[in-house]
Amino acid sequence: MRDVRATAEPTTNTLARSWREEPRVVTRIEREAAVRSWLLLSAAGADTSRTDWDENGIALLRCGALFSTVRMSAELVEAAAGSNEPEKVRDVLTAALFGGPVFVDTHSGRYYALVPASTADRAEWRERRHAPHAEIRGRDSYVGVPRPGLDEPHPGHFSYWSVPMHGPADLCDPEAVSQFVAHGRHRLTTREAVSGH
Numbered sequence: 001m002r003d004v005r006a007t008a009e010p011t012t013n014t015l016a017r018s019w020r021e022e023p024r025v026v027t028r029i030e031r032e033a034a035v036r037s038w039l040l041l042s043a044a045g046a047d048t049s050r051t052d053w054d055e056n057g058i059a060l061l062r063c064g065a066l067f068s069t070v071r072m073s074a075e076l077v078e079a080a081a082g083s084n085e086p087e088k089v090r091d092v093l094t095a096a097l098f099g100g101p102v103f104v105d106t107h108s109g110r111y112y113a114l115v116p117a118s119t120a121d122r123a124e125w126r127e128r129r130h131a132p133h134a135e136i137r138g139r140d141s142y143v144g145v146p147r148p149g150l151d152e153p154h155p156g157h158f159s160y161w162s163v164p165m166h167g168p169a170d171l172c173d174p175e176a177v178s179q180f181v182a183h184g185r186h187r188l189t190t191r192e193a194v195s196g197h
Contacts, residue, residue, distance in 0.1 A: 031167060032148040038168030039145060042066050053147035057157035064139030066169070068120045070177050071143075072184070074109040076133040079191065080184030086153070090162050096180045100172025101165040103146050107158040112143060114165070119174040133188070134181045 036053070042061040043049035049059035063069055078084040081092035086104075093102050093111075101114045120138030124130060137143055146159040153160055 028149075034168050035148040035165045038066070039148070039165075057147050057150055057154070058144045058159050059147070060142050061145045063137045063141040063143055064117050064120065066117060067114045067171055068117050068136055068138040068141075069112040069114055069143050070119070070125075070134055070172075070181070071137050072111045072113065072134045072181060073132075074104070074111060076181065076184040076188060077111045079187040080180055082187075086162070093163050093180075096183075097163065097172045097176050099163065099166060100176065101161065101170065102163040102172070103159055103161045105144065105159045106153065111162065112137075112145075113172045113177050113180075115172045115174050115177055119177075122174060122178070124178055130178075130181050130185060133185060 036050075039059075039061060040046045040049055042063070042065060043059060044062065049061065052059040074084075077089060077093070080096070081089045083089060083092070097113060102111055103114075104111045117138065119125060120136045125136035125138075128135065144159060146157070146161055148161070148165060150157055150160040151164050
């Protein structure tokens with residue numbers, strides 16, 4: 001007698017297992033669309049935010065539910081990076097934050113690291129230990145987030161992703177961000193001590 005189980009159609013579990021095991025190439029367009037959809041979950045109005053991204057390159061999103069942001073002064077980030085050249089800063093941020101997403105607002109001179117929403121509950125942020133050079137933007141805060149795909153300075157756009165998001169919910173490690181900020185503060189303090197200011 002023939003074993004019918006051997007010729008049966010693959011089960012859902014078998015298909016799910018094979019999908020996870022087989023590598024799949026994800027295009028940049030697919031990645032950006034997935035990131036855009038995920039970020040829009042934090043918009044007061046997804047249609048309005050989508051239009052803002054399309055027309056202005058930036059949309060106002062709510063912090064504290066899906067993500068929070070650590071707002072860092074350019075002075076701190078550049079001190080930690082040892083450079084004010086955007087490519088060098090990008091390389092250092094990528095390495096120090098393990099590829100976690102960071103965008104820069106060149107108009108205000110601030111960098112924003114996207115972190116899990118729970119980061120706002122950590123003692124260093126609750127107690128504002130890194131202020132004024134770095135602060136958490138959590139619950140009841142809004143931040144202007146550049147459109148996924150704006151990965152370098154563009155004429156007419158003052159915000160861009162220094163380190164782009166690689167996928168939905170792919171955020172910076174909170175401890176890595178805290179260490180990066182502490183390193184930048186140390187370098188700023190050392191520079192001030194050496195210069196006598």
